[in-house]
Amino acid sequence: MGYKVLVTDQIDEIAVKILGGCCEVDYKPVLPAEDLRAIIKDYDALMIRSSSKVTRELISDAERLKVIGRAGVGVDNVDLDAATDKGIVVINSPEGNTVAASEHTIGMMLSTIRHIPSADASVKDGRWERSRLMGQQVFNKTIGIVGLGKVGGRVASVAKAMGMRVLVYDPFVGRDLAEELGATYVISLDDIWKSADFITLHVPKNKVTLNLINKDTIARMKKGVIIINCARGGIVNEADLAEAIQNGHVEMAAVDVFDKEPPEGSPLLRLGDKVVLTPHLGASTKEAQINVAVDVAEQIRDISQGLPARSAVNIPSLKPEILGPVKHYMGLAENLGALARQITDGAAREIEIVACGELAALDVSPLVIAVVKGVLCCSSEGVNYVNAPRLAERRGIHVKKSASTDSESYVSLLKVILTTDKETNKTTGTILGEDIPRILRLAGYQTSIEPAEHMLVLPHKDKPGMVAQVATLLSGENINISMMQVGRKVRALVGGESVMILNVDEPVSDETLVQLQKIDGIYSAKYVNLTAK
Template sequence: MPKVLVTDKLNTAGLDILKQVAEVDYKAGISAGDLKKIIKDYNALLVRSQTKVTKEIIDACSHSMKIIGRAGVGVDNIDLDAATQKGIIVVNSPEGNTTAASEHTVAMMMSLARLIPPADASMKKREWRRADFLGFELFNKILGIVGLGKIGARVGKIAQAMGMKIIAYDPFISQDFASQLRFGLVTLDEIWKRSDIITFHVPKTSETVNLLNKETIQKCKRGVRIVNCARGGIINELDLAESIKSGHIAGAAFDVFNEEPPKDSPLLELKDKVVLTPHLGANTEEAQLNVALDVAEQIRDVLSGGFARSAVNLPAMKAETIAEVKPFMTLAAILGTVAGQLAEGKMQEIQIEAKGELAKKNTDPLTVAILKSVLSGSLEGVNFVNAPIIAKSRGIKIIESKSFDMGDYVEELKITLRTDKSTKVLSGTLLAQDIPAIIQIDNYNINATPAEHMLLTHHQDKPGMIAQVSTILWEGNINISSMHVGRKGPREMSVMILNLDDPLSAELVKKVSQIQGVLEAKYLKLTTLE
């Protein structure tokens, strides 16, 4: 009989499911050293957030270890790369806490509106200060939702039932999807300008860190309230605190913080102006039961020869299918990443075309790799399994085509990414020794071998242009490793890709974009090459 090790507290209902197919050892609170010693004897491991499943732990697993289950959403405590390399499936429970997190958001919003925490504290001091706790009604107020995933959408529905008017921003959501919810889909600037309350439901990525800061706060309606039950770091806590003190922002409700527990957060000093809770979003009996049942069922199914429904790291394709196009997987990831970073606006359509000899192969894995790379720039938790589902749920149309005619290359992979603002076209191929190369950007032919750090410019082809860009990089101590240029003709428009040895700051990119004759300057980072 298989053996399952559970190392964190788990609802007994989850343990009962595991016992249907396996011998279960329950060792909550086991040390990392002891875990490393015994893990080789098990076929499955179930954890919550306390146990850290490091590469060292995974390396100590035997080849009979089939699955690691995380009873919750985040898998930051599990080394996914090490697990994948070891052939171990990692699963989580992506929907187990949706209700809990949504309800907590609404509770925080209502507590803020009616000053419930300070009123409660006052009563417990045997005070009766009705006049000091003048709240405001949520009815007919405008709720701005940043991020319209499962939790954001549910919060909107609850608020809508209370008579609130809902506007939302999410670059990955289609107008049709928002219309079905009866939400107004607007720009981020409109969220700042129109909302009476703003609630955040986005992952913490490079694009969402400090999303609400001193500059964007100034765009907000005076007297707005801010709610964050998503991720710490999305809102600049210092800038927010200063705006609350000045009266521009009326108050805030936070369940997540830059540092947890928050030791020096300026929000702790604001007293009655803020409502603070210690990351309780998923902390309900029902949520803990749901995630325990969900993950236990998946472990049971995998140990019984079935499939996991929420695998984080398991490709949706068979190994033999991937093998046929494996050399192109890195190229697909590069094209998807670059296209996603260059495109602006709400994603509407992705066309993927295989040309030449590549068209004769099963390119399904390449499509999934492209979708994963495009979506990962703005979303957490996107993987080979869920990328197509996420794209579909957000109304992104996927068009796949094949052309057996050969152009300048024997095999070619092409992406056309359409948004509500622009269209981006990229093509790539494999050079000798399967080295990926970008051979087309929009209407420009180019031959660029990508690097981890790149600067792309769209500029007028004229003397001194390259020198001006190089000077700015030199002044910023940025080393150029190679240069690739594509142009339409002498002194016409051109694109240039500079491969860099160092990351590029936003300040330097801005300086390049201000050079006369430069239409666009973008810093591109490829994590696929790290």
């Protein structure tokens, strides 16, 4: 069955052209919610803008859906929790409309301080009101920017070029970035509230930012402040803002986004020339719409071909800049997790991932996800990089990561320590050269073997004839051995414990495992299935 994509919400048709080269695409630019829910079960990917609402109910009906692509920045019209629970990756285009949104912000600021909408209406109405429409310069004024992402950063650069003093607040970026832009980094929003002549918002809508601008925060602002919101509706409490404009504490406001769109009944509609209101135009340029359509379509195309997305909202640790340095370890990490799970009895309680050597200096968050996925896939269906961390949390499995400079004689090592309610086992591996994976430690045994789809792990007494007996039995079952390693316990003496690890060409049945365990000296026989590449 081919990869099937539904494109809706008036997305530029260049997206259809990009996807059409590798997928079956249906383009339905106008699709009522009930119609979308009726057909969503047939699609692997959904590409939308802001009109379609991807609810938990819709997601529950999406039997095949693997990816939801939002052609834009905000994803507040997508139920991220429901998508993550179902293992659906949600992608967006965080940079496609950066220029458009930042230019609109600057335009809105100038429209307020120079009364451009009122002046336009006045002239068209036959009036000439130069004295009433006296404006101010932005030069030497202070602008407070809340959120220093791509849009906020570009606004900061333009404002600085216009001679403004720029204050920025963003707890998720460092002081260095602000200073590179010539801005002053502040550690408290109160520093913005009390000093800024203009306040502009560039943050997502979430539990922290909902009603960020409200009666209390406005009271701490400088009298005569001008507030600009081209980010998300709901960040500003519209009733509180309207009241502050009416009582004169806020001079003016420029608003492009609303709590409810269209903003029927909003108190801002009754404030005349004290507000500049636009109908969510921040990203509405021809160039921006092409950019976001291309960006999201290319990501869906990549996902359909097994490649990672550049901008996965619900798996940020797999963004290319984080994934790139450790990408060659992803398959090994998943296999180490799966191997540890399949040789360890009991219910999982803790997974520890230890990065050693050169790996210790890198962000190994993608490898943590891969290990967790490997562990959980052994007992559950539908586990992927999207939902693995959440599934582990819900099952009460504690996941932690640590680092060590000790990598023995290897450049890097990755260790996975799995603790269950019955025992603890450790697996260790490395990548030789650029792409040769090796398992080096297994439950206290030393070895060096390449992970394979079908493996046998046979702890046994270290004595002559063990390998021959195992090989003879497997031969009698017509099971071919492609690779074998025998390793002793670390620092074990001759005649102590050893392990046989065999890569075989096909699955091993339970009946064969029972026969292997009957061989004198075999302590246990476990079949391991590894699927990560």
